[in-house]
Amino acid sequence: MATAPDLREIEQFLHLEARLLDENRYDEWLDLYTDTATYWVPLERGQKDPYETSSLIFDDRKLMEARVRQFHHPRRHAQTPASRTCHMLGHIEPLDGDSGDAIRVRSNFILVEFRADRQFIYGGACEHRLVRAGAGYKIAAKRIDLINSEGVLDGISILL
């Protein structure tokens, strides 16, 4: 039976995801996602779908697994040296109209990336679609809207 989402539990789950990314624990990060999950960083503001318009990243489970595997290869040049990142999440709020078993959660984020003597700052809004899995949640979909998605960007070789 559906129950109202527990905001604290949701916050802790999103913080866990951020921490796994910041600690480069990509395999564990992948385990947070369902087998049919999608991970989407749209190219355009308000982009309706990832099929008719390109995306900075649009990974289904297949490409997510490949992307994570790539981190482990010694010649992943764009991650040599590896980035260090710091995710800051805020304004975490479940969106109206969802049951406790499948919910959409909106948040804002700032992400600082340091690599090879350069620092990059990303900012924007996220929407997670979470589904109940046992005692916790899994991510069925994550959408990350960068405020500068339509601007000139250097290559993105991390997960946002």
Add this chain to the structure above:
Amino acid sequence: MNSLNVPKFSDLVRPDRVHRALYTDPMLFELEMDRLFGRAWLVLGHESQVKAPGDFFTTRMARQPVLVTRDDGGAIRVLVNRCPHRGAVVCTEERGHTPHFQCGYHGWTFACDGALKHVPMANAYPEDPRGLGLKLAPVPRVAVYRGFIFGSLASTGPELLDFLGYMRTSFDDMIDRAPDGEIEVAGGVFKHAYDGNWKLMLENHNDTYHPAHVHASSIYAAKEQPDDTPTTGAGEIAVRQMRQNGVPPDVWDGLGLWTAAYGHSLMGDYHDDKRLVAALKDPTFAQYRSALERRHGAKRTDEILGVARFNTVVYPNCTFMSQFRQLRILHPVAVDRTVVYTYSFRLKGAPPQMFRDTVAFANVVNGTGSPVLTDDLELYARVQQGLLTQANDWVYLGRGFGGDVPDRDKTSRGSLGTSEIHIRNQFAAWAQYMAQAQ
């Protein structure tokens, strides 16, 4: 680096090597903007970006902001995006539709053909500014080849068709693949940047020697990926393309690599992935083929689909993949910084799924977060850093040197697909442009 010690152009470019100053010297970069980007035909876009009178988009030629419009009479115009009054950039939108352009500074207003229409409080001028020839200045030369818009900042030079030479057949390839005979820009524009000289991308796009090394990690990741992992279809395309980079060395060596005058080159016969290229068993492709046959018949359809090209480089500002409907326009920003805009095209009359495949392909080949592209960008930056060393002034381009042979339609062909003939050819053109003063 010490620009004062740079030798003459003829000393900088040798048959099998070039001086590192060509990538690192800010004064040479300034001269390139004038003598090379200021003369050559530059690809600006496609007429589908300005379909109706009043449509416009903004871009740059060398580093100069320009405005591409369709005027009230339906003609395509390329105008310098600079107010003739006090110099402000007039249009700051990337694209749109407008009856006129108004400068934000003093309100001077221009028609879509650049003519000055209105000057506020004009009575304070000794004579009407509209009579002084003040306008959004047209770029000296504009030409369109099968919908692709080109501009040149020089008032004289080769005609566009002479400039393109055999490369025009790659534009033909892109358009001929559309069942309705038309293509359009669609699916968004990636804009990525790298910390390196503009030449590095042009050298890389027909460099078939690099994928096994630069892309080793994405090749590995894709080859290890089980075929039965759930996919929306997009990841499937990406994994296939990443695997394609891992074909054995003899396949790369066996490719055709052709060069032509003015620095252009093209790579043929690259792809053998049946989903991405041409497989009757793939339902989308079968549907597409039928659409082509309805228009052209089976024989002509075979000819159209038989053209197998990967990258074509139109020196100095464009590379495109006619078979995969991708086009990139590069914008040099500084000697060590380059911005690249990449575009996808929709084939009119092709099944809708085909464009979805194009979008997925664009994401993996040109996407800012691509597992493939990001490693290319990293290597451009490493080359740029390495070339700052003073211990070795030369970049060695000797792969396949001595084996270049003349081929059809005034092209030359490399002795093997991994030849560096295309880079040697780019520098031969570079030296020609740069040696001419005015």
